[in-house]
Amino acid sequence: MTKKTTDKGLGRRHQAAVDYLKQKHRDGSPCDWCGKPMYLDPTKNPDYDWSAPGRRGNGVLQGDHSVVSRSESLRRGEPVLPPDRLLHAECNRQRGAGLNDHLAAVNRSSVKPLLPVSESPARAMPWPWAD
Template sequence: MARASTTQRGYGHAHQQNKKALIYNHDDGTECPWCGQPMYKEPAKNWDGHALEGDHNHDDGTGKPDKTILPKRLLHKLCNIHKADTIAEHGPKWYEKHGLSSNKNQPIDWPSGRIIDWQNLSVS
């Protein structure tokens, strides 16, 4: 069976132009929202050695990314592959780097001082 075209998979002309704009406006060294490592326009400088990719991080109503909405952020290619069809702001390595837990059974102390207790879904 033939693989779907880039447009059919959600990566058509508009996506490519949007990705170019995101990379053009990207500040080298900005931390990847998935792994926490720095991201660079030059693929060889990225830890995975690949060009950055646009991340579809908008819920389509089923809990999967809506590829009809253009990406608003960049990720390392391997981070984007690892993230796959999930909707999440950050990956486990990002939480680890920031001394936070992605475990929903533990409270998270946000920089603003608020504690989110995932077990009781309360914010203090």
């Protein structure tokens, strides 16, 4: 049996919240997941696939629940809060139910490595003993 969008917590209330976020959105503002600019025009977004222009959700901005994920609310049996931010469709897919949030900072170009590349050891991780 296929669930309807309302059963998934994506009903009219969710859609109205996404519409409101899109009205408030400023083109070029950074995505909270990848740090790249977001645009209401899907063709300007970095996740737009030019080889599949008719694909559903291609390059669109999607509503995301940053506080409590939709799936967590459904699991707990609590009302699903409306989305409170926009993300690229691909970023929202990568974030999933929020279990990948620890990876978000890695995706941002503004994050500096702990050691400059020239000083980084040739190991996958630092070990407590010297060579």
